[in-house]
Amino acid sequence: MPHHLIRKLEQFTKLSASDKQALKNAASAQRRFGARTDIISEGDAPLHINLILEGWACRYKQLDDGRRQVISLFVPGDLCDEHVYSLREMDHSVAALSPVNVAEITRPMLGQIMEEHPRIRKALCWNALVTAAIQRELTVSLGQRTATERLGHLLCELFVRLRGIGLTQGNSYALPLTQGELVEVLGLSNVHTNRTVQELRRTGLIMLKGRYLQIPDFAALQAASLFSPNYLHLNYEGRDFDAGEPELS
Template sequence: MNSAPNQHAMGMLIRKLESIATLSKKERQAIERLPVRIHNLDARQDIVRDGDQPTHCCLILDGWACRYKLLSEGKRQIFSFHVAGDIPDLQSLHIQTMDHGLTTLTNAVVAFIPHESLRELTARHPGLAAVFWRDTLIDAGIFREWLISMGRRSAFEHVAHLFCELYLKLQAVGLAGDHRCPLPITQTDIADALGLTPVHVNRVLQEMRGRTLITLRSQMLVIQAWDELLQVSEFDPTYLQLEKRAAR
């Protein structure tokens, strides 16, 4: 299947980039002209594996994905969750060999963008190169927050922090509102991301429900006490560097 421009797909990328930066009309048009190949993937399907040398980047159009690494005895560490508009393997544009894997967590639709086209785009539009750079810097900021949670937050605070982050990220690209957001991942996924056991995650979720901070039903997270959740996890959204932040 050949690559071809796809306005809908690139609309997702533009929406994401405009959540963290301002794009000019010319830059938006250049993105819209990027050739892509669309793929439908099943849940739990690898997109890129540890050690691969991909020739394209993967833009998520629908569904959830995560970066991860496998350790011995089946242990898995998830580094980040990704939703529509994200390019989780953007680093492969400048770092040849993947040092982790990228997999879908749900059924997903993705668009592969050839490295060559992205290189041409960023060479012609240095403003866009800066926006992609900004995105990877924000990514690093998110890693710092995850590190703080991993090392210094209790399980309860850690889960609360993750929920605040996911809600704001989804809201920024129009996938959440009114303190409700989709959460189509399992307790084991959450545990693997937070370095907890599923038993601890389940206990935390029960306690959050018991304190009427959240409800979690049919893969929909409803945050009933946003301010309290922010407070308990000492959540400061500055690190997400969102241009338009509506939630408070």
């Protein structure tokens, strides 16, 4: 069930019962992918939109010599680009980072939802704008932020995103990323990434226990990382479109 997507979209506007049912119907076709496997590869023809129901995935580009840059992280509730049908072939790949359960939403199904449920259409437009804003922040991190700011900013962003869909426990959340995958996100060397993680641990800004991250003082990590959540646009900007009686048309 796409309950994480519903919670995510309701950070923009309150959906109606029929809106939620339409999303549930759209997510009926599901597939399971093992960790470190491609969901769709560069050069493939996109046949449907992938919605992450469980697990983590990423968007990446790989150079001819094997070097890989992760350019987006997907958590439950994320769509792997709702506009992918504009492409004849993929210009990037999407891979599972952990075991994932994916709903495959067909183009006709999405078109029907957008036509019959204008509130969902508006919420998906908001979602696409937030996705682009997240991409811009990653560009800023790669170009301007220090290693400590880069890592701290990423961890703050993930906390806020996961908290919005109910996947945090207090000030902790599951972080199923290996150090090698952090290297690919942050654009740092393996040694530099390890040193940066250890620095955040040494200063008490984060605690890592296995695959679980704890942030003892979010405000302190936020300040050290120059993190502001404004680009996530979580201040309920679509309240004017909230479901009510009668339904919006």
